[in-house]
Amino acid sequence: MSNSLTHILLIDDDPIFRLGLRTALERFPDLQVIAEADSAATALDILGRRQNQENVDLVILELQLAGLSLCQQLKTDYPNLPILLLTTQSDPTQIALAQEAGVSGYCPKGCAISLIVRAIRQLSSGQSFWETLPTLSQAMPSSVPSPHWHHKLRSYGLQQIEEALVQVKQQLQYTNIPNLDRLFWKGRYRELLAARWLVNQLLPAQVIVVARGGGDGETARRGDKEDRKTGKAIPISQQQSQLVPSPASTSQLSRMSQTSTSFNGTLTKLQSGLTNLTGVVLEIDILQTDKKRDLLGIVFGKVEEIIEALRFSQVTLEQLPEKRSLILQDLWQVSVIDFFGKYYTLQLGNRELEVVDILLSDAAAVKGDILDKIPFVVELLAHELFETPLIIDNVSYPAQTPEALARSEILLQNLIVHIANGVISPLLNHFADIETIKQSFYNKQLISSRDIARFRNNLSWRYRKFQLLDEPEAIFESRYYLFVLRDTGIKRTAIYAPRTQELEELQGISLVVSIAYELRDAIAPRLRATVAWAGRGVVYLLTQVIGRGIGLIVRGVIQGVGSAWQDTRFGK
Numbered sequence: 001m002s003n004s005l006t007h008i009l010l011i012d013d014d015p016i017f018r019l020g021l022r023t024a025l026e027r028f029p030d031l032q033v034i035a036e037a038d039s040a041a042t043a044l045d046i047l048g049r050r051q052n053q054e055n056v057d058l059v060i061l062e063l064q065l066a067g068l069s070l071c072q073q074l075k076t077d078y079p080n081l082p083i084l085l086l087t088t089q090s091d092p093t094q095i096a097l098a099q100e101a102g103v104s105g106y107c108p109k110g111c112a113i114s115l116i117v118r119a120i121r122q123l124s125s126g127q128s129f130w131e132t133l134p135t136l137s138q139a140m141p142s143s144v145p146s147p148h149w150h151h152k153l154r155s156y157g158l159q160q161i162e163e164a165l166v167q168v169k170q171q172l173q174y175t176n177i178p179n180l181d182r183l184f185w186k187g188r189y190r191e192l193l194a195a196r197w198l199v200n201q202l203l204p205a206q207v208i209v210v211a212r213g214g215g216d217g218e219t220a221r222r223g224d225k226e227d228r229k230t231g232k233a234i235p236i237s238q239q240q241s242q243l244v245p246s247p248a249s250t251s252q253l254s255r256m257s258q259t260s261t262s263f264n265g266t267l268t269k270l271q272s273g274l275t276n277l278t279g280v281v282l283e284i285d286i287l288q289t290d291k292k293r294d295l296l297g298i299v300f301g302k303v304e305e306i307i308e309a310l311r312f313s314q315v316t317l318e319q320l321p322e323k324r325s326l327i328l329q330d331l332w333q334v335s336v337i338d339f340f341g342k343y344y345t346l347q348l349g350n351r352e353l354e355v356v357d358i359l360l361s362d363a364a365a366v367k368g369d370i371l372d373k374i375p376f377v378v379e380l381l382a383h384e385l386f387e388t389p390l391i392i393d394n395v396s397y398p399a400q401t402p403e404a405l406a407r408s409e410i411l412l413q414n415l416i417v418h419i420a421n422g423v424i425s426p427l428l429n430h431f432a433d434i435e436t437i438k439q440s441f442y443n444k445q446l447i448s449s450r451d452i453a454r455f456r457n458n459l460s461w462r463y464r465k466f467q468l469l470d471e472p473e474a475i476f477e478s479r480y481y482l483f484v485l486r487d488t489g490i491k492r493t494a495i496y497a498p499r500t501q502e503l504e505e506l507q508g509i510s511l512v513v514s515i516a517y518e519l520r521d522a523i524a525p526r527l528r529a530t531v532a533w534a535g536r537g538v539v540y541l542l543t544q545v546i547g548r549g550i551g552l553i554v555r556g557v558i559q560g561v562g563s564a565w566q567d568t569r570f571g572k
Contacts (some may be wrong), residue, residue, distance in 0.1 A: 006031050006058055007056050007057045008033045008059070009043065009060070010022065010035070011036075011038075011059060012062040015038070015330050015337075016305045020309030021033075022036070023315050023323065024116075025116075030121075031120060031121075040070045043059075047074075047081075056081065058082050058083075058084060059081060059082070062086065064088060071101045071102065072101045075101060079102070082105070086116065088162070157199050161192055161195055161196045162196075168188050168189045172186065182297065263412070265409045266300060266413055266416070266485065269413065269486065269487070270296055270297055272488070274289060274485075275489035278490060281458045283424040283428065284296075286441070286443060287424065287442065287443060296416055296417070298339050299335045299423070302331055303331065303412065303419075307381070307384050307385065317382055317385075317388070327381070329363060329367060332366060336426075340355055342356055343356075346437075355431070359423075362429060362430075370418055371418075374415060376414075380412060383408050384408070394496075407495075410495075413485045417483040418483070427441075432452055433452055478499050478500075481494050
């Protein structure tokens with residue numbers, strides 16, 4: 001193993017996988033991912049630009065991205081640059097051809113990070129690495145018979161799962177399939193990933209054999225086991241082989257079950273009404289109902305993939321806060337690409353615009369206006385990855401409790417709505433009044449130029465009001481307002497959370513607003529009491545003093561008039 005720093009170029013078109021692998025490799029100080037590429041052209045451009053800069057020492061490549069042609073071109077242009085295939089490609093013929101083209105190593109996707117690190121280090125030192133699953137006879141002592149049924153069962157099961165995954169991916173590539181069908185295939189995709197994970201956990205390549213039974217006294221020669229209690233040997237003829245999963249399997253299974261529970265509740269809500277019932281304008285309100293459901297479903301699926309990528313990378317609990325911004329940016333980016341299509345173009349006169357590239361150029365604005373404002377992201381990820389408890393009204397609820405599950409579902413739904421708003425925000429900034437966009441995406445009631453201008457003005461006012469008034473008030477009241485999905489539509493709910501530090505950091509107009517709220521709270525009760533006391537005094541004065549005085553005068557006048565009338569009558 002080399003002690004020098006190895007600079008890595010990662011070539012894969014899956015941003016979530018790149019995030020997971022990059023995060024996993026950060027734990028090894030001698031390995032550093034200095035560049036990433038999602039296409040062959042980008043990879044070659046990066047290598048060309050880095051000739052006079054920080055050199056690339058190794059390339060990690062997804063074989064299915066560009067096939068053998070990229071491998072051959074890399075070896076032609078950079079013959080001394082080692083290439084490691086980290087790929088879902090399992091065809092032995094393709095792997096052999098890649099080896100003939102000059103590729104130095106291979107690891108299947110889904111293998112342990114320790115295996116990938118070992119492969120990188122071997123390639124960096126000038127060696128090759130070709131990972132093949134060991135046979136059980138190699139993994140076990142020669143004296144113990146190899147249970148070939150286990151190897152066959154595992155291989156056959158993984159082969160079936162991989163074939164099914166390919167079919168599901170082909171279905172998801174079609175852009176015109178109905179929304180319910182797309183959600184079905186995404187659910188099927190998640191099931192297959194979970195099945196593959198379970199096969200690898202419950203039927204590992206290296207089998208742990210536990211022997212039980214009676215003994216006949218011979219152990220060393222026949223490979224017999226020894227009973228810990230009696231000290232007697234257990235003959236092979238009476239042993240029963242069984243697979244023992246690793247101690248971590250139980251906790252990992254419980255995490256997967258818990259995550260599934262939280263996500264299934266949200267998936268059910270996505271099938272219901274998505275009408276905005278919050279009273280505030282949302283970016284996604286511009287979309288047709290089907291498009292809104294598609295977008296929320298895409299973001300929902302990407303959140304699941306991000307969590308699986310983080311689980312694969314073995315990110316630690318302490319790393320989550322510092323990676324929060326990167327995780328949200330990657331989540332937003334993959335959602336934009338998936339919703340609009342990576343190669344979606346617009347023809348404007350003589351120009352052909354790459355829509356996704358233009359939308360992704362607004363990353364900094366979306367980050368500042370939307371992504372950085374999403375609360376409880378770290379708490380949600382920690383809860384899903386490490387089963388950390390959730391604090392609800394200053395009470396800690398463990399991961400399996402109904403209260404924690406309900407709160408995690410609310411946090412997940414709020415995250416999905418905010419990310420979806422972030423996907424549409426740059427569209428309104430760059431292509432708000434483009435007819436093709438309006439016909440393809442917009443709600444028919446918001447399709448005229450005047451309606452779109454009014455909608456954008458309402459959004460702008462909402463952000464100003466939130467920044468100047470709503471957010472200081474929420475901080476002062478120790479509250480967060482979250483978007484949640486209900487059967488009738490999207491609603492807003494308030495939850496308690498201490499925000500003392502944010503209150504101390506308020507500046508400018510926000511600080512003035514918070515002081516105004518405090519003065520109102522301080523003065524209003526006294527002012528109301530003063531007004532009430534003065535009001536009672538005025539009422540007493542009007543009724544008891546002036547009212548009674550006027551009453552006596554009126555009574556005296558009436559009595560005088562009556563007496564005069566009587567005197568006049570009797571006089572006549």
